[in-house]
C-alpha cells in the first residue's frame with residue numbers, strides 16, 4: 096500500500112479517533128495509526144488503561160496528529176475530551192476491540208474516555224476485534240456483535256491464525272492494512288445516498304382466507320429492514336413499506352401493510368417521486384379469490400380455496416419506470432441464477448438479488464444471507480455469506496452506482 100493508494104482517498108482530511116483497548120494486539124494499532132496519518136487523516140488516539148499495559152501512549156503521540164488521550168477527565172486546554180472527540184469525529188475506530196470493550200459499547204457503559212467517546216459520537220464506528228477463539232465464539236460476544244451490527248457498527252476481522260499463548264484459531268486482529276482499507280470504505284459510503292428517495296418493501300404478505308386465517312410465507316422482513324436502515328444511515332429519505340413489526344432507524348418512514356394489494360397501493364402511489372425501489376418483500380403470488388366473512392367452521396369439512404393471482408408490484412413498476420432504479424429479490428430453491436435472470440428480464444428490473452433460500456445460513460428468518468447479484472447487462476456477481484446488514488450495503492453500493500450512471504446520462 097502506498098500513500099497514494101486511491102482506495103484510501105476517503106481518509107484524506109477526515110478526523111479519525113483511533114481507540115485502542117487492552118489486548119496484546121494493541122502494538123499493531125501503532126501501524127494502524129501510522130497508515131491513517133499517511134493516508135492524510137487527522138488521527139486522535141485514545142488508549143484505555145489496559146491498553147497502556149501493553150503499549151505506551153507516547154508512541155501514539157509521536158505518530159498521530161495530536162497527543163494521545165487516556166483520561167475521561169480533561170485539563171484546562173481540553174476540558175471535556177469525550178464530547179470534543181466524539182462530536183468532532185468523522186469516524187471512530189477501535190483496534191484492537193476486546194470482548195470487554197465490545198460488551199461495554201453494546202450495553203452503553205461509558206466508564207472511561209474511549210467508551211464515553213463511543214457514546215458521544217454519531218459518526219460511523221469501525222471495530223477490529225481481537226481475542227481468543229473461545230471468547231469470540233462465546234454466545235455473549237456473538238450476541239453483542241449481532242446487536243452492534245444491527246445498530247450500524249462495522250466489524251473488520253478478526254482473522255484466523257496464531258493467538259497469544261500459542262493458541263490458534265479465529266480471533267486474531269486483522270492486518271493494519273485491512274483495518275485502514277475498511278476505514279476508507281466506511282468513510283466513502285458516508286452519506287452517499289443523501290438527496291435520494293428510496294422505497295424499500297419488507298416481509299411476507301398475508302392473504303386472508305377468513306377473518307382468522309391467511310395464506311402466507313416464511314419471510315421475516317429482516318433483509319428489507321436491513322436495507323431500509325442501511326439506506327437511512329447513508330442519508331437516503333427512506334419509506335419502508337412492510338408487513339413486519341421489526342424496528343427501523345428513526346428517520347425511516349414506516350408504512351404498515353398486510354396484503355399484496357395494500358403493498359401494491361402503497362408502493363405504486365409513491366413511485367413517481369422515488370429514485371429507487373428495493374422490493375425485498377416476499378409478496379404472495381396468489382390469494383384466495385373469495386374471503387369468507389366469518390370464520391370457516393371445522394365441522395363444515397375442508398374448504399375448497401380457489402386462488403387468483405395478486406398484482407405483480409415489481410412488474411408494474413418495471414412497466415412504469417422512468418428514471419427509477421429497480422431492485423428485485425429472487426428467493427429460489429433451485430436453478431437460482433436462471434430463474435433470477437428470467438425474472439430480471441420479465442419484470443424489467445435493473446438489479447436482481449438472487450439467493451438460494453434452502454442453503455444453510457441463507458434466506459428466511461436468519462441474520463445472514465448469501466446472494467448473487469445479477470444486473471440488466473447480464474453481469475453476475477457472487478457475494479460471500481455475510482450479515483444481512485453487509486449485504487444491504489453491498490446492494491446499496493450498486494444502487495448508488497446505477498443512480499450516478501443515470502445522473503451522468505441525463506446531464
Ligand code: C5P
Pocket residue numbers: 355374375376377378379380405406407408409410422423424425426438
Ligand atoms: O416472481 P417472484 O415472486 O419470485 O419475484 C420476486 C420479486 O418480485 C421480489 O422482488 C418481489 O418483491 C416481487 N414481487 C412483486 N409482486 C408480486 C410478486 C413478487 O413485486 N406479486
